[in-house]
Amino acid sequence: MQLTLRYFASLREALGLSHEQITAAGTPANVHDVLVLLRQRGGAWAETLADGNAFRVAVDQRMGTLASPVHPGAEVAFFPPVTGG
């Protein structure tokens, strides 16, 4: 399954990447499945996206949760809690 992944702010810096296209092995059903794939990369990925770290997710540019479904071609974003205003 083709997905576009985007990373912002402190996550982008920690991961050293702002965006990427991946072909996910298997068929991730939701954001949590995508997260599991990313953590398997180890290193900064496992650390930054570890259980217990505060981060938020969006699917197709809408705030979501780990249970939010993903579909082929979806844009999934990971970022820290927002600090605008």
Add this chain to the structure above:
Amino acid sequence: MPVRVQYADFDLSTELAALRAGHPDTGATVAFVGTVREMNGGGAVSLLELEHYPGMTESALADIVSQARSRWALIDVLVVHRIGPLQASEQIVLVAVAARHRGEAFAACEFIMDYLKTRAPFWKKESSAEGTHWVDAREADEAALARWGVEEPGRQRDMHTLT
């Protein structure tokens, strides 16, 4: 265009005049202007860098405005949020609400700011003589949104309930 994300500064009087133009039924206009607060206090000059999620930012702000419109009878709403590097004391955000009466205008303006603080994808990075760091989100901001009966999605506690 009720929502703008821009590098340029804004002029409050110009924006409010445009907001009221063509709406003689407006009886109350409430505007909130957020400015960059000097964090160090010790005189060290700091710079704030605003990062955002292009596309999602605009749709998130538009969604926030429509949430406010569904709660109160509003005549017009304007949200302007700046991005890029900003110095202390510079204007960073404007939320302006025009309504028939002040009650709706005050409430909607505060609601939009509370919502924006926790839902609009902006991130602040502060640089000073002491170094650079990302500004932490404040729990108080989430509590402010909860006052309106709004639950924030995607909080970390979901991690435990959903896995």
